[in-house]
């Protein structure tokens with residue numbers, strides 16, 4: 001029988017194999033389990049199997065799960081697009097927001113982060129392959145946005161997040177992921193203290209790790225196919 005415990009172990013195995021192939025230590029790559037569309041019971045099962053970091057796209061859906069599982073050690077990452085009138089829920093409920101792509105959103109998150117919580121961890125979402133309809137700051141704009149976000153008092157800028165278009169093969173995936181790594185390194189060279197490059201999903205964990213990902217976001221390979229196609 002396929003259980004979340006088994007699929008998690010299989011994904012951890014893929015990460016370990018990819019790290020070995022790249023000459024990297026597996027402790028350098030975190031696994032974010034993307035639980036969007038799956039219920040709190042599925043998340044609880046993953047928690048019991050030792051998984052602590054969870055990614056959610058839809059704020060309202062996530063808020064219910066976050067409340068249901070309060071106090072059980074889960075760390076919640078918002079990875080979906082945020083409208084500026086929805087920032088409060090993100091600032092109040094999440095530990096990380098990886099989908100910051102403009103200053104207005106960052107300013108609102110900083111202003112709305114409750115005093116009793118630590119600074120909100122954020123990543124800038126970068127439109128690394130230039131998809132016309134996609135969210136994400138253009139690579140050329142990333143440095144200026146990063147410096148402005150890093151200066152906000154209630155945010156802690158951790159790094160970059162990318163969601164490239166599905167690529168035809170491993171080599172094509174690698175080319176795009178390497179571009180993200182170069183941008184990440186360039187920002188670090190400007191003096192920004194970044195530690196997170198969030199890239200790689202169920203279909204491209206291996207190429208992302210080869211290119212230097214420090215966090216892979218895996219949904220369907222852990223929880224199964226989602227009921228409806230995701231936007």
Ligand SMILES: *Cc1c(COP(=O)(O)O)cnc(C)c1O
Nearest residue numbers: 034079201202217218219220221
């Ligand atoms: C849904 C989603 C994932 C997980 O995708 P899978 O292909 O199911 O692994 C990762 N990142 C983001 C931003 C997502 O929206």
